[in-house]
Amino acid sequence: MASLHIRDVRKNYGNVACLKAINIDADDGEFLVLLGPSGCGKSTLLNAIAGLEPVSDGEIVIDGTVVNDVESAKRDIAMVFQSYALYPTMTVRKNLTFGMRVRGVPKHEQEAAVERVAAILQLDQLLDRKPSQLSGGQRQRVAMGRAMVREPKIFLFDEPLSNLDAKLRTDMRAEIKKLHQRVGTTTVYVTHDQIEAMTLATRIVVMKGGEVQQIGTPEDVYDRPSNLFVARFIGSPAMNCLRGRLQGDGAAASFVGGQDRKQPLKIALGALSPGQQRYIGRDIVLGIRPEWFALAEHADAFDATVDVVEPTGADNFVLVSAAGESIMTRFAPGVGRAGESVRLSANAAKALIFDAVTEQRVP
Incomplete structure (x- = not known):
């Protein structure tokens, strides 16, 4: 686990400012949700934390270390994408262990990690199946498990439930919340769905046009929105x-x-x-x-x-x-x-x- 500090981060594409002086502090073990409409910069910020996008200015600090010049693979983060990104020809077990096999992790450590993660995510009976034999919710659990076997400092989720139907989204929200309660890993989660944000977050970062509008607990942003944008965006029906x-x-x-x-x-x-x-x-x-x-x-x-x-x-x-x-x-x-x-x-x-x-x- 680790803390995360975003210090005056900016991201420009030519003359277009995508992120404008973003400042966010996430405590060790916090579940931080980046919430906002499409195009507000939340996925760009997540990619910057992951090292997939270089920032134009500012600092990203993970566990006390500035990681701006640290390549993605060495930041000790794990990312779960909107698309499950599973290898279709591999079994669940091989999907879970692929990254460890590439890094040369001893086989007994791989087996221990799979056993631990499979027990947490209830994948025990699915280890010998291939992704085509799984439901959408099961595939998403495998994608989460592949991130978990690494025991990273930070989990990054990029709209992981948007491809699921309404019932599965509800079920998977509960799974993700239980997972965080069990492992306590610092998590940054991107969504445009306010229900996901309200039910999962310890704190919500509401974004608009590349700027942070408000950072607060779900209760804060619902009962005490900082401005009319937050007031109208949070809540269904709207304020x-x-x-x-x-x-x-x-x-x-x-x-x-x-x-x-x-x-x-x-x-x-x-x-x-x-x-x-x-x-x-x-x-x-x-x-x-x-x-x-x-x-x-x-x-x-x-x-x-x-x-x-x-x-x-x-x-x-x-x-x-x-x-x-x-x-x-x-x-x-x-x-x-x-x-x-x-x-x-x-x-x-x-x-x-x-x-x-x-x-x-x-x-």
Whole structure:
């Protein structure tokens, strides 16, 4: 196991900046997820850590050693790719031992490593099969096992589940999490799937346009996104981001917005922090997760009309309209009927305020 430090790393392709001053610290044994939309630079950063891409500037430090000029094979990392990259003519056993055989590892050490990894990944009964005889999930476990036999300092995963169907992705997420809990190896995992990020990570690095937008625990990036990009990108359904004005005083403030000026949307926010109080009388963006709304009949509630109900089994996603604004809410099964009038209130303790110009969250 090892720590990983990314220090002011930049990567340029001609005049195009793909990575812009990336700074990340991963502790020994951490599971770090690089999350962002396609083209944000997360795979480029992973390849730079692996030594597959040289950086234009900055340092990559693994276990206290700057590895910028260390070739990939000598960085003591193991990478699992989106494609399983298994040798089709070799059995599972030979796929697992191939790298060790190339390096001249004694046969008894190879056998011990295969036995250890096969037990962890439940590959014992598959060792004499070839990849064509395996399911997608089994192939991915073999690809993981081939990385594990090396006992590397760092595991690198490049969207390893994107080729699997929904059920297999769920199963393999659990397998990867159990694997990390057992072996505790520092892991960097690239994905554009926020569910994978939220369920696997000890910390998430949210990226956009080659820049880090936020680094935090899954709870941090979900409950306290640093800006509107993170707020909208994390969460399914996405956070409601409503434009309007902050009114009232520091002890009893309200958000006032919506398209209907005669009957505007008014959401009670209660007491504000000192930083938020500076925005009274100014335009803001109010961020509220769908589950932060509740049915209510008290005076601070606002009127809404149910437009669409999307049952998912465990929840009902209920799209409502209020003062010309569409708002997504999340309730228990059976709640909401199209055309129904409801009264809603927002959880003021959870609601977030963002600067309307900079789009940064106001603490």
